[in-house]
Amino acid sequence: MRGESLAATGALIAGTGALPALLAAAAPGWRICEMEGFPSTVPGAEPLRFRVERLVPFLDALLDGGVKQVCFAGAMQRPRLEPEFFDARTAALVPRLIGALQAGDDATLRAVIELFEEWGFEVVGADTLAPDLVPGEGLLCGALTKGDEADATRAAAIVAALGAVDVGQGAVVAEGLCLATEALPGTDAMLDFAAAHRARLIRTPKSGVFFKAPKPGQDRRIDLPAIGPQTVAKAAAAGLAGIVFEAGGVLLLDRAATIAAAEDAGLFLWGRAP
Template identity: 65%
Template sequence: MTDTAIIAGAGRLPAALAAAMAAPPLVCALEGFAPQGIAADLVFRVERLVPFLRQLQDRGIGRVAFAGAVQRPRLDPALFDPLTAQMVPRLLAAIQGGDDATLRAVIAIFEEAGLAVLGVEQIAPDLVPGPGVLCGAPGPADEADAVRAAAIVQALGAVDVGQGAVVAQGLCLAVEALPGTDAMLDWVAQTARRPDPAGAKGVFYKAPKPGQDRRVDLPTLGPDTVTRAAAAGLAGIAWEAGGVILLDRAEMVARAGAAGLFLWARQP
């Protein structure tokens, strides 16, 4: 019997994380955010959080990992049990403080229930690559654009806005906000213009927010990101080494190689 549960949201990360584990985990999905490619063993609601935590304890779960995308669910006051209802003021205060505050509050609640919260890199380090160029070769102009993009992402993250930016020829073409990475890259593909059409094509850079708890909400890149970056006419994708999850690295490298893009895990 496993002692580890994945608290799963939407997308492919929960399945990738489960596949990398030595023993099959207990997969628990927030209602309305089913993971892709893996079935949930338990489905829970925020309004019944305390009974859910007790289910985990009763099953011998001592460790949990958060994986996948969720949005703030709509809460039904009629569904709250008395103990979870007592947490509402705490959760609402955290939500008003932004995503990072909300995640810190959620982690604290799980830890108070005696559950150790693990990061993806602790369970599946191969999903979070260290420094190195995986494909292609960034040139001096690309390196300069990556430095500029990293500074922009750090500034955005400090005010809890986003985790990505596109920079070409030293100019910021787009930043990631609530619509997400795909929307940002699609916008660049449709509208962005470089000052010098014959100059550097630009770099998409991704990194965690400064000071965030890296056990949850690490940025994620996948093959579709490569396809969109190519459609946006970029030279490549760079990210903070050790701070970004890669979904299907082999397919990312294959698509980047076919499109002539570089993939670079950059030392911060």
């Protein structure tokens, strides 16, 4: 890849989900890059694809193309490394890469940021490219009860504890009881679990909250938590009263559609002060 002309001063390392397309629209001159096996949803893009096993040639190609800033967006799973694909320079990073991949998500992502910074790139967050995606404090729709506020407080404490050991960014609490917490399978799996089990645990037909927040001390330039219309649909299916997120710390994907979906489902959306 070395010597390939990128003709862009920024590179978007795009994964799956809605976020990459939103950021590509906000930064139309940026080059779209994809890790093999994890195609993005950026319409019309001709991405530069790379493998972790050939990370150094990929970084060199970005440098040679004049790239100065890099932004990571979208979901990616940890790849299975294939020894036969390693080039010599990337192979020298194997102990570091393996150690990072075996750590928690936040530790892994910090290691990724460090590598890109060592090559001289400025790593910027999604909120730098599209600050309007990060709502502040306040109720976006619906109404809160004292019980909802209490559930949100309980969920926030749980998420802070989970984040402190680099596990997850979300929890579901109803009537003070923790129904589910987010782990490696992700938000959708957590909400599906809550939907499957709440009937035998909670008597009130519509109660409880899903709370989402960054991990304590998380580097917010990468893996900033996000919610969107699908999150609303999953929360509604779980019988929840609303969704609570840390104000200034969560991406709201497709704001108008997410609010409309919450209103249609009778859910509140609340940006809670940290």
